[in-house]
Amino acid sequence: MKSKKGSHVGVVLSFVIFVTFLVFLFSIFDSPFKTPEDNDPLIDYLEIELAQKFNSNLTILTISPPGIDPCIEIDNSRLGLEGLNAIVKNKSGGIIPSKISGDDLLFKWSGEEFFKIYYSEKLSIIENEVGTGCYQLDFETDINSFRENYYFDKPKILEFFSKYKSDYSELKSELGVPINNEFGLTFIDANGQINQTEQKDITTNIYSKEIPIQYFDELANINSGFINIKVW
Numbered sequence: 001m002k003s004k005k006g007s008h009v010g011v012v013l014s015f016v017i018f019v020t021f022l023v024f025l026f027s028i029f030d031s032p033f034k035t036p037e038d039n040d041p042l043i044d045y046l047e048i049e050l051a052q053k054f055n056s057n058l059t060i061l062t063i064s065p066p067g068i069d070p071c072i073e074i075d076n077s078r079l080g081l082e083g084l085n086a087i088v089k090n091k092s093g094g095i096i097p098s099k100i101s102g103d104d105l106l107f108k109w110s111g112e113e114f115f116k117i118y119y120s121e122k123l124s125i126i127e128n129e130v131g132t133g134c135y136q137l138d139f140e141t142d143i144n145s146f147r148e149n150y151y152f153d154k155p156k157i158l159e160f161f162s163k164y165k166s167d168y169s170e171l172k173s174e175l176g177v178p179i180n181n182e183f184g185l186t187f188i189d190a191n192g193q194i195n196q197t198e199q200k201d202i203t204t205n206i207y208s209k210e211i212p213i214q215y216f217d218e219l220a221n222i223n224s225g226f227i228n229i230k231v232w
Contacts, residue, residue, distance in 0.1 A: 056153035097128030118220035190223035
């Protein structure tokens with residue numbers, strides 16, 4: 001009679017050899033079964049790259065003009081802000097009609113005690129005729145504060161989704177995403193509106209990271225939202 005103990009040892013040894021062989025194969029070939037640790041560096045890398053891509057400088061100028069002239073004129077070149085779009089708001093946050101003329105910003109004076117002017121590249125300036133005989137802003141006495149802050153830029157984020165749809169390969173190359181990896185993005189704004197890249201049939205594991213952000217929109221409203229980065 002054969003020893004049952006010997007048979008069990010043989011089965012165990014065969015199993016160990018088989019598993020060792022599989023491990024060897026996986027060490028040679030790229031495995032489709034990825035752990036979260038495999039993708040964490042890519043997510044962290046994309047978080048940095050996308051932050052650089054989406055961030056914009058939003059300059060906020062607060063002024064208190066003293067006069068009762070029908071409009072106010074600011075020489076943007078004196079502030080180093082020429083070529084940027086601008087939105088003027090009163091103390092209640094209402095948008096004041098304005099106009100860019102050369103390097104000058106002109107807007108109507110409506111009796112408000114102070115105004116905030118927002119400068120950035122992607123703002124949707126609301127241009128209107130503002131009249132003539134404008135008060136020339138005195139840079140020594142009329143400026144209360146001058147602040148520069150970086151926020152996520154909603155117009156840039158929305159442009160990203162358009163490019164993802166029209167030329168994903170170029171965008172992937174531009175961001176430096178490895179050939180064997182893919183990525184997607186979701187943006188949720190303060191109103192809960194969701195923008196996301198195309199949902200694809202994916203047979204492998206997906207790894208994601210949600211990042212809280214502060215962003216400004218085309219009308220210089222500053223809000224909070226979320227960016228979710230996915231890689232696979």
